[in-house]
Amino acid sequence: MATSSKGPMGSTSDWGSDFFGTLNDMPSEPVLGIGQILEAMSALPAFRDARNWLLRKLGISQGSSVIEAGCGNAPGLPDILSVVGTKGQVLGIDPTKAFIESARARTGKLGATNAKFEVGDIRAIPAADGEFDAAFCDKVLIRAGPPRAALGEMVRATRVD
Ligand SMILES: C[S@@+](CC[C@H](N)C(=O)[O-])C[C@H]1O[C@@H](n2cnc3c(N)ncnc32)[C@H](O)[C@@H]1O
Secondary structure, eight states, X not given: OOOOOEETTEETTTTTOSGGGGGGGSOHHHHHHHHHHHHHHHHSHHHHHHHHHHHHHTTOOTTOEEEEETOTTOXXXXXXXXXXXXXXXXXXXXXXXXXXXXXXXXXXXXXXXXXXXXXXXXXXOSSOTTOBSEEEOSSOGGGSSOXXXXXXXXXXXXXXX
């Protein structure tokens, strides 16, 4: 029988994730290793092309605000910033504390004061209804429980034209 552990997001079975739901309870070394794998995957042309295709489809531009749901350690941040620019706003959400710390360190290196990263569950996005211009996720939906819950929140936090 599968076991689950209690963390800041409640039990892992509560938020319906796979092994990603256990990372907050793991020693830092394997978590860092998984972060490096995310980083390496993100740089592969196929994943990078897919992310940039998705960003183009969002209808965002310089100055737009965007949520990345399940941002991991935010390897896609430079691509997002290349679309929204320094006047845009980026909010990344992920339950894994070590990933959010890495994402915040990345904003420091990039000087991206317009990018914020929060520990959280995309099924409860910390944003008001319609607050953002767009929301997207990259390699996340199969990991975050029923897609309806995650997608519903992403739609709620996105403005309706
Ligand atoms: C394969 S990684 C992709 C990370 C990042 N989007 C990227 O492209 O590198 C999947 C991510 O989904 C996150 N995740 C899983 N369940 C989640 C949930 N309920 N809310 C937010 N993020 C979640 C994991 O913590 C992990 O960082």
